[in-house]
Amino acid sequence: MSLIDLENNYFIAKFLLVEDMRHVLSGGPWQIAEQYVVTQQWKPGFNAKEEKITHMTAWVQINGLNVEYFRSDVMEKIGNLSGTIVKVDAHTMSQARGKFARVCVKLDLAKPLTPFIEVEGRS
Incomplete structure (x- = not known):
């Protein structure tokens, strides 16, 4: 897995295996340093400046x-x-x-x- 950092604390995670991506998307919720990480599949037109987590x-x-x-x-x-x-x-x-x-x-x-x-x- 590799991470690409975007604006507003968003990241793109690139996976070598589809199974790893599925595990991350469905295996959570995930926490890092006791903070929840919101995961979602990439969608075309994603704009990190305007995107809101709902x-x-x-x-x-x-x-x-x-x-x-x-x-x-x-x-x-x-x-x-x-x-x-x-x-x-x-x-x-x-x-x-x-x-x-x-x-x-x-x-x-x-x-x-x-x-x-x-x-x-x-x-």
């Missing part, structure tokens, strides 16, 4: 949820309360971790973030 994916941690709710249907409903569900953490789905659940959601940055979600009286 959506991003992020992990949402859900604390205090009973393990019996660690099911894909429940996680999808909970995740969709804060954004659009992208995927559920593998440890959550396998119930390997019980302290919290994690879901990856696509967030609309034009809308306010939801700091708390209440599930059966718990937030």
Whole structure:
């Protein structure tokens, strides 16, 4: 992979293998120095001076949820309360971790973030 720096903190990543590009686009969300990196496939006409980031994916941690709710249907409903569900953490789905659940959601940055979600009286 090689990086080309553009204006406004944008980069173009060039990949030798299509599989590597797919992994970066679908395997995230990615963080560098605890900051989320927004990835998207190149589109013709991209202008780094004018482009605005309107959506991003992020992990949402859900604390205090009973393990019996660690099911894909429940996680999808909970995740969709804060954004659009992208995927559920593998440890959550396998119930390997019980302290919290994690879901990856696509967030609309034009809308306010939801700091708390209440599930059966718990937030």
